[in-house]
Amino acid sequence: MDYETYMDIFPRTISWNPWHGCRKVSRGCLNCYMFEGDKRRGIPGSNVVTKSKTQFDLPIQKDRSGKYRLRDNLVLTSMTSDFFIEEADEWRDETWKMMSKRKDLTFEILTKRPHRIMDCLPDDWGDGYPNVRLSVSAEDQEAWDERVPILLTIPAVKRDVYVAPIIGPVDTSDILPRGGIDAIYVGGEYCSEGARHCDFEWVCAIREECVRNNVTFIWRNTGKYLLKNGEMFCIDSISEQGKLAASIDMDYIVEPLLPPRRTFQSRLF
Ligand code: SF4
Known part of the structure; x- marks a missing residue:
């Protein structure tokens, strides 16, 4: 990713976690960073889903001057849970x-639970809210084969x-030539213990297919262990993992993920 694109997207990206806690569903969950973060901070009960007291209404929170706190942002939703987890059914309509x-x-x-999406959409969803991107995570072939076809429906x-x-x-x-997928983000595993490696060849193969089918490709981070040209690199710092992936300049942007930056600055950044 070139520096200009990086600076346009990532400083404007923010997480919104209306609820916290989850249950592991697949191999991608093995080293879930939410479980790891809770453990590091001594917070028990990561598998119990609770509504956030401070973040639930983040998109409509205002500052002292009466302006929305979030402005001009890409809002990553439910990064410490799963937006479609059953326990959150009673809170989702409000979000x-x-x-x-x-x-x-x-x-x-x-989400890692795309089979629940259709039953959880709001009545006025229609063909989709214009400002909401739906996405699944697919850590390996099995997850791709199971979740991506559901997302396409x-x-x-x-x-x-x-x-x-x-x-x-x-x-x-098998799927990209059919259309319907707008962007693929690839990232390695960045947990502190037991991280599984990311093979550069895997990243290149996905990129190649994205370019061939004109699908946005972004390599978000290398993960802690990167296998490249037969050599295993260990990159401890999460920010360095992101910078290294960006510096290799693999990204292929079909269309911007956000509208052009406005002239004002968000107070959060
Ligand atoms: S679905 Fe996501 S939040 Fe839930 S356990 Fe798996 S990785 Fe963690």
Whole structure:
């Protein structure tokens, strides 16, 4: 990714975690960073889903001057849980209303439970809210084969796939030529203990298919262990993992993920 694109997207990206806690569902969950973070901070009960007291209404929170705190942001939704987890069914409708109200923000909803999406959409979803991107994570071929076809059956203005943490080769050539996927993000596993390596060849193969089919490709981070040209590199710092991936300049942007930057600066950044 060139520096200008990096500076346009990532400083404007923010996580919104309306609820916290989750249950592991697949190999990609093995080293879930939410479980790891809770353990490091001594917070028990990561597998109990609770509504956030401070973040639930983040998109409509205002500052002292009465302006929304979030402005001009890409809002990654439910990064410390799963947006479609059953325990959150009673709270989700309210979050849809907030997304509908804040059409100026771009929301990215990521899930490992795409089989629940259709039953959890709001009544006025139609062909999809214009400011909501639906995405699944697919850490390996098995997850890709299971989740991506389901995502394609769901009406949405934009659909993305997070191949993260990538733990094996993923053949995307069966699905990308059919259309319907707008962007693929690849990331390695960055947990502190037991991280599985990212093979540069796997990343290149996915990129090649994205370019061939004109699908946005972004390599978000190398993960802690990167295998490249037969050599295993260990990159401890998470920020360095992101910078290293960006510096290799692999990204292929078909269209910007956010509207052009406005002239004002968000107070959060
Ligand atoms: S679905 Fe996501 S948040 Fe839930 S356990 Fe798996 S990786 Fe963690």
